Amino acid sequence: MEEHTRASLIEKTGSIYKLCNLAASRAIELNGGLKKLIDADPREKVTTTAIREIGQDKVRIKLDK
Secondary structure, three states: OOOOOHHHHHHHHHHHHHHHHHHHHHHEEEEEOOOOOOOOOOOOHHHHHHHHHHOOOOOOOOOOO
């Protein structure tokens, strides 16, 4: 399993605040039944899966123009 540091995850989102919001939003989606975008153990917590998806650039923040 690939490890992502806190700094690399913050760099992907721009701030710790945005990272937390993105991970929480994605965890809620996963908990609601949306399909995982990465291979993950079914016993893995949805928050862990969300962080791993962000680290692998499968989930990103949508920027409004």
